[in-house]
Each structure stands twice: as C-alpha cells, then as structure tokens.
Amino acid sequence: MKTIVLGAGVIGVATAYYLSERGCDVTVIEREPGVALGTSFGNAGVIAPGYVTPWAAPGMPLKLVKYLLKPASPLIFRPTLDPAQWRWIARWLRECDLARFRVNKQRMQRIAHYSRECLHAFLAAHAFDYGRSQGYLQLFRSGYDVELAQPALAVLRDAGVVYREMDADECARIEPGLQWSRVKPVAGVYLPDDEAGDCARFTRELRSVCEANGVQFLFDTDVAGLDVEQGRVRGVRIRALPERRGRREPKQASDATGPRAPAPPSRDPSPRTLAADAVVVALGVESAALVAPFGVRVPLYPVKGYSATLPVVDDQKAPRAALMDESLKTAITRFDTHLRVAGTAELGNRHATLREQALQTLMKVLDDWFPHAATPSSAQFWVGRRPMVPDGPPLLGPSGVDGLWLNVGHGSTGWAMSMGSGRVVADLVTQRTPDIDLDGLTLARYRR
The missing domain is CATH 3.30.9.10 (D-Amino Acid Oxidase, subunit A, domain 2)
Incomplete structure (x- = not known):
C-alpha cells in the first residue's frame, strides 16, 4: 500500500515507522529541512x-x-x-x-500509557541515547x-x-x-x-530507523492540497520550496545539528501530484486548514x-x-x-x-x-x-474521507503520546484492530 504521511514531527515520523513495519510503501513530506524542527523541537521532553x-x-x-x-x-x-x-x-x-474533565483525562491517559508501552517495546529492539x-x-x-x-x-x-x-x-x-x-x-x-527524554534527538534517530526500513523523506516540500475524487483521497499535491541558501536548522544546545545541507541544484517550484492509497495528516496546527475544504472540521x-x-x-x-x-x-x-x-x-x-x-x-x-x-x-x-483541541484528547483515525486519516491534536503532550498514536493510526490504515479502545479518541466525538 502506497502511503503518504504529511509532517515530520515526532507524530508523523512515529506513524511512518509503524506503517513501514506493516509493509507499506511510505513517503513523508515536510516543509522544513529536517525532522522535528517544529513543535517537536523544543518541548519539555x-x-x-x-x-x-x-x-x-x-x-x-x-x-x-x-x-x-x-x-x-x-x-x-x-x-x-x-x-x-x-x-x-x-x-x-x-x-x-x-465530569467532562475526568472523562477527557482518562482518554488522554489511555493513549499515553499505551504509547509508553510502545516506546519501551521499540527501545528493546532499537536502543539509542536521547x-x-x-x-x-x-x-x-x-x-x-x-x-x-x-x-x-x-x-x-x-x-x-x-x-x-x-x-x-x-x-x-x-x-x-x-x-x-x-x-x-x-x-x-x-x-x-x-x-x-529529548524528543528531537529521539525523532532524528527514529528517522534513521525509518530510512533503513525504506521510508522516503521529502524535505523542503510544501503541501499545496489534497487530491480527492468522489469522496476518496487519491494523492497529495506538492511543490518544492524555493532554495533558501544560508538558512540554518534551529540549533539544540544539547545536540546541535549545524548548518543545513544546500538544497539540490535544480528545484521545480511547480505543483505536482503524488498518488497514494492512503494519506495520514500529522501537520499539527496546519492540519485543520488542509482538510477543511472536504468537510472535515477539526477544532484545532x-x-x-x-x-x-x-x-x-x-x-x-x-x-x-x-x-x-x-x-x-x-x-x-x-x-x-x-x-x-x-x-x-x-x-x-x-x-x-x-x-x-x-x-x-x-x-x-x-x-x-x-x-x-x-x-x-x-x-x-x-x-x-x-x-x-478544546477538550484535550488527540484525534486519531478516520477523517470521513475515504483513505484520509488523522493523527492530530496532541497539544503539549505529543511526545508522550507519539508512539502509541503512530501505532494506532498505522493499524487502522492497514485494517488491523488497535490494541486499545478508541472511544473518545476519534473525530466521532465531535460529531456526536
């Protein structure tokens, strides 16, 4: 299954990892020059x-x-x-x-505890320092x-x-x-x-594991829109961002990345479409505007x-x-x-x-x-x-558009929920039953 993940923060890269583990052909699209350069970069850890x-x-x-x-x-x-x-x-x-607080906190803890289990299982096979x-x-x-x-x-x-x-x-x-x-x-x-633990350092190491599994990363690439026909996503319209010479990746004091590599010599800024069987949106705050034209209302x-x-x-x-x-x-x-x-x-x-x-x-x-x-x-x-999101728990799973999936709304606890959220969404995309109950963790809670 050809799958595109939009966003290379810790949520997107974790999703790409589990999709690749399930045999998907995965491409990650990110407008920054590397992974974890947005909200994942400087969080509390x-x-x-x-x-x-x-x-x-x-x-x-x-x-x-x-x-x-x-x-x-x-x-x-x-x-x-x-x-x-x-x-x-x-x-x-x-x-x-x-009463609402208790329900929302229990939902958040359900995915957070599961995520920690997923992280520990991952580290048992891929130990590295972060x-x-x-x-x-x-x-x-x-x-x-x-x-x-x-x-x-x-x-x-x-x-x-x-x-x-x-x-x-x-x-x-x-x-x-x-x-x-x-x-x-x-x-x-x-x-x-x-x-x-340092979320950005972890995400960079996780990227290496993903690439060893065959995941392709397209950096300096903007998402121009989604290609949706007859209620089903067909792909993603992308365009290469203009070369930004002299720009440096943000430095992290504990693990500075140094100057970014120069952009390729030829970059075509005209939009093109990447076909996909499934698209996972993990663009953080930019996610709501991307899916809104297709009737998907996400209160981010x-x-x-x-x-x-x-x-x-x-x-x-x-x-x-x-x-x-x-x-x-x-x-x-x-x-x-x-x-x-x-x-x-x-x-x-x-x-x-x-x-x-x-x-x-x-x-x-x-x-x-x-x-x-x-x-x-x-x-x-x-x-x-x-x-x-106003109530707290993230939004995982189906968007209402066939083949379009959400992994958004983690707020300030994305690092704590990342591996579990990535695994849940990868399970749903590949038609597996997730290990945890998803009640209250999907967009359906707003529709009710």
Missing part, C-alpha cells in the same frame, strides 16, 4: 502518562483570570477578532466541568494549587497510577539540588514510573509554548530528572549536560515570535528552584505552536 491532563479543568478559568493579573504568568492571552479563537474558547469553557531519565516530580507553591490538583490525583488513584505525595524535605531527597532553591514547595507529588487552535535550553554549570545543584512547577505550569528537564525549561501558554497569536514576558517566566522558575544550576545568559530560547 516529559513522558508522563500519569500527568497528562486536559487544559480544560475544574477551577482553571478562575485560575487563568488570576494569572492575567500577575507579572510572572504561565498564560498570555491576546484577544483577537478571529472567530475561530472565540469558538475554541467557548468549547474549552464547556469542558472545564468536573538523554533519557527516570521519575517525575510535581512541585506546588501554595495550598491553593494543591487543592486544584485533587481532581487529577483522584483520576490517578482510580487508574491505579503509582504516585507519592510528599513534603518539602521529601522533595529534596528526590531532587537534592532543591536544597539550594530560593523557594520551598508546600507539597510535591512524585511519579516514579514516568520519564523524560495554536497555543504557543516556550522553552529555554541551557548547559549545566554545577551538576550537584542541578536537577537529576524532570520536574514540574505546578503553580506556574513550567517544566524543568535534565538532558545529560543540559537543562530544558519549558512552559507558558499563549493564546491569540498565530505567529512563532518570542515574547519577553514568557521568557521571563521561564527564567524565574529556573532561578527559584535551581538558581546555581546554569548561567541565564547561556539560554537558547525557542517558541512553538502547540496543536490544541
């Missing part, structure tokens, strides 16, 4: 199935209003005249009900934040997820670097089975996230693994000799531009918890557009 949670949660609307009044805030809201923004917000507010660490510690600055976390902890208990509630001293025993923190947590939650909206990557200067005073400042919704993750500080949600601006307010919040969180671990002036900043 946390694989925490027990932690994945909808942004739509009880008490969150009031909490966000309070955030807007604070200088150091994990939220930046910029109202616009875009009707899509307000439709998305209205849907999101409806999902902040406790800065992996074990354990995940949530830190709470106030009793109010502990109270807001109770519905999420109830879901963990119901799901049988292993976790420990602890005080400040116990948190410091898990992460000794907290002995030098400027603030002390009022409480913490430790999830020993969760883990972290870009919520920008930020990160900073810094080299560790004092190993003793740096974290060992991954932590989350639950009050400011900012993660600090250790990747070998570097730290990643990631967080902030900016709603209302579709452009990938850095905001000083967001960067200050990241650096404040690092300075509060690990003030001596890294030198602030060494930070390399990044911004990405998270493909968010």
Whole structure:
C-alpha cells in the first residue's frame, strides 16, 4: 500500500515507522529541512502518562483570570477578532466541568500509557541515547494549587497510577539540588514510573530507523492540497520550496545539528501530484486548514509554548530528572549536560515570535528552584505552536474521507503520546484492530 504521511514531527515520523513495519510503501513530506524542527523541537521532553491532563479543568478559568493579573504568568492571552479563537474558547469553557474533565483525562491517559508501552517495546529492539531519565516530580507553591490538583490525583488513584505525595524535605531527597532553591514547595507529588527524554534527538534517530526500513523523506516540500475524487483521497499535491541558501536548522544546545545541507541544484517550484492509497495528516496546527475544504472540521487552535535550553554549570545543584512547577505550569528537564525549561501558554497569536514576558517566566522558575544550576545568559530560547483541541484528547483515525486519516491534536503532550498514536493510526490504515479502545479518541466525538 502506497502511503503518504504529511509532517515530520515526532507524530508523523512515529506513524511512518509503524506503517513501514506493516509493509507499506511510505513517503513523508515536510516543509522544513529536517525532522522535528517544529513543535517537536523544543518541548519539555516529559513522558508522563500519569500527568497528562486536559487544559480544560475544574477551577482553571478562575485560575487563568488570576494569572492575567500577575507579572510572572504561565498564560498570555491576546484577544483577537478571529472567530475561530472565540469558538475554541467557548468549547474549552464547556469542558472545564468536573465530569467532562475526568472523562477527557482518562482518554488522554489511555493513549499515553499505551504509547509508553510502545516506546519501551521499540527501545528493546532499537536502543539509542536521547538523554533519557527516570521519575517525575510535581512541585506546588501554595495550598491553593494543591487543592486544584485533587481532581487529577483522584483520576490517578482510580487508574491505579503509582504516585507519592510528599513534603518539602521529601522533595529534596528526590531532587537534592532543591536544597539550594530560593523557594520551598508546600507539597510535591512524585511519579516514579514516568520519564523524560529529548524528543528531537529521539525523532532524528527514529528517522534513521525509518530510512533503513525504506521510508522516503521529502524535505523542503510544501503541501499545496489534497487530491480527492468522489469522496476518496487519491494523492497529495506538492511543490518544492524555493532554495533558501544560508538558512540554518534551529540549533539544540544539547545536540546541535549545524548548518543545513544546500538544497539540490535544480528545484521545480511547480505543483505536482503524488498518488497514494492512503494519506495520514500529522501537520499539527496546519492540519485543520488542509482538510477543511472536504468537510472535515477539526477544532484545532495554536497555543504557543516556550522553552529555554541551557548547559549545566554545577551538576550537584542541578536537577537529576524532570520536574514540574505546578503553580506556574513550567517544566524543568535534565538532558545529560543540559537543562530544558519549558512552559507558558499563549493564546491569540498565530505567529512563532518570542515574547519577553514568557521568557521571563521561564527564567524565574529556573532561578527559584535551581538558581546555581546554569548561567541565564547561556539560554537558547525557542517558541512553538502547540496543536490544541478544546477538550484535550488527540484525534486519531478516520477523517470521513475515504483513505484520509488523522493523527492530530496532541497539544503539549505529543511526545508522550507519539508512539502509541503512530501505532494506532498505522493499524487502522492497514485494517488491523488497535490494541486499545478508541472511544473518545476519534473525530466521532465531535460529531456526536
């Protein structure tokens, strides 16, 4: 079966891997010069199935209003005249009900736990280094934040997820670097089975495995549209992007890729069509506009996230693994000799531009918890557009157009759900029965 995957983030490359394992002839199309150069590039790197949670949660609307009044805030809201923004917000507010939150969180955890199983099975056959660490510690600055976390902890208990509630001293025993923190947590939650790793490094290694399996990657290639006839996808219209000499791939401090290779000497910018038996859309926030002309309504909206990557200067005073400042919704993750500080949600601006307010919040969180671990002036900043749906769970599987499949809407937890999502969609494309129940994980939930 000739299959085309649109998008070479971790979601798209994972999908291509499983399709190739099932005997498909796979081509991946990506407008960037390499894999994992969009949202997959600078994320927090946390694989925490027990932690994945909808942004739509009880008490969150009031909490966000309070955030807007604070200088150091994990939220930046910029109202616009875009009707899509307000439709998305209205849907999101409806999902902040406790009963809806529990349903959505359970759905997200179902695919996240399955994804971790898929990742471990993959690593048993393809072991490589991507800065992996074990354990995940949530830190709470106030009793109010502990109270807001109770519905999420109830879901963990119901799901049988292993976790420990602890005080400040116990948190410091898990992460000794907290002995030098400027603030002390009022409480913490430790999830020993969760883990972290550099998503971009993993995706680059996964690309190599895919290519060994015969997967073809077309970089610097734009998707001009889908070729759909009589309700069935027939292929993808693509065009080569103009040569962009001098442009460099974004550098990741822990694994810089260096200058991009020059584009081929002859690049035909005129559109051409690649025929396919099946097409998987994994383009992040760009997915909704691509499928909309065919009556496929996907409620995606870009919520920008930020990160900073810094080299560790004092190993003793740096974290060992991954932590989350639950009050400011900012993660600090250790990747070998570097730290990643990631967080902030900016709603209302579709452009990938850095905001000083967001960067200050990241650096404040690092300075509060690990003030001596890294030198602030060494930070390399990044911004990405998270493909968010209002209720939280991703959209996997059929689109309603025959042969056109979706693997979108993972928000800020795409890395945690990537391998499982890729395997589920590959199973569906090749007419296999997935290993998990897909109720609530497909576009059908919006049609209902």
